[in-house]
Amino acid sequence: MLKLSARLRQAAAELAAAGIDAPRVEAELLAAHVLGTARGRLLLIDSLTDAQDEQLAELVRRRAARIPLQHLTGTAPFLDRELLVGPGVFIPRPETELLARWGIEALAGLADPVVLDLCSGSGALAVAVADARPDARVYAVERSEDALPWLRRNATGTGVEVLPGDVRTVPLPAPVDLVLSNPPYVPLSTTVPPEVGHDPAEAVFAGAEGLDLIPALVERAAEVLRDGGLLGVEHDDTHTPAMSALLAAAWTDVRTHPDLAGRPRFTTAVRKGRAPS
Template identity: 80%
Template sequence: MPVLSAHIRAAAARLAAAGIDSPRVEAELLAAHVLGVPRGRLLLIDTVTEPQVASFDELVRRRAERVPLQHLTGTAPFLDRELLVGPGVFIPRPETELLARWGIEALRGVAEPVVLDLCSGSGALAIAVADARPDATVYAVERSDDALPWLRRNTAGTPVRVVPGDVRDVPLPAPADLILCNPPYVPLTVAVPPEVGHDPAEAVFSGEHGLDLIPVIIARAWDVLHDGGRLGVEHDDTHTPAMASLLATWQDIRTHPDLAGRPRFTTATKGRAPSHRSA
């Protein structure tokens, strides 16, 4: 029977040649997916069947063509969850977990908070908050007809309330204690990795400078949040000056780095005495 370790080594070499950053890890994740076991249990498996090898080789072939790993496995990890993802919905990134953690911490001491996740996509932010704060009322706002089925699948069995509609004009629950948003923000002129091409363009790009939607998000947040309410928005690493300008009437403006140390999301408190600093 085929030896699993040999096939994983060959797959890792093929993925490395295709330019995959973590070829061994991804080869193991694909093998674990085919075998239906956690990655950590692969060391306990010596041999596999020919049909399993065929399935594994097909996934490796597609991954070498830069189909996202998450589309091949059908899931994407986000904090303590495995979210369902596939064509039509933006794949949540590890960097956005930082925004989720900030939002959860921002609710400390707030009883029965009302939280909005705008441009929700897969529902990652909304579900993270709902998991951490069972007493919260959490709304996930999404306009895409392709993304909404994924959002509804992921929020099924959770208290998250799905609000279909365009964030530009859909009625939003008010007053809110916290608004989180990972909007489209990549400038149209920026070259993106091949995998990003599988994400919906409307969830990635936002005009020439990547700022077509963020001003709308900030304006709507101002209208919906109560005084002292908090806002957290993910953005491009070139947007820090623009965010400071757009949030000029807010308080406690802070720009937070991502896992690589680049400016990645900005937070602010609704108020009229601006105070700018980065952290």
């Protein structure tokens, strides 16, 4: 048997050499996955069996090849959940938790809200809202045939209703109180980390400026939101002027919010009241 402490040092060194930003943390997360325990309980474990050591060594080798950690463990943390993820679905990022928290807080005081998560992917936003607000009716829209199985798995038991289809054309419920979205928005010319190459390209990139989908998404949100309803959209840090222009006509109280690094990351707005017909 190999001492776990020694194996973790070796694994961290290998990951550091491969350019992993937090090599010790990731080595511990992989070890915890192999051992079927929480990372915080690794201090209580002295040794690895030969089989466990071989499994950990293989996972470290694959992570050093820049396969996403979440693909190796099969899960991605998001707020209070461990979402199921794998090839074919976008891995939710910590930055999107900020949008989820904003949306949950925006529903405070509103009974039985109706919420839409457009471009849902793994269902991170929809499931987070459903967990926080069991009284809400939450709908998750996703068109990717590869992502939909992951979305359905994560939505199981939450009350989230999955609506397969393109956000530009799928029939949507109305009126809605809140629309959230983390759509594809990265400009095609952007250099991304190797791990992002394992995400579906259609969930990451959106044309030369990264704005191929957001205008249509904003238009659909305006159609279904009630007067005074709320919109929150994640976007590239270069998109603040474009978002302001897109939201000028039908929206008020437009605000851009920073991500964990202080960069502009999502914009929120309130649907203006419509003129009587």
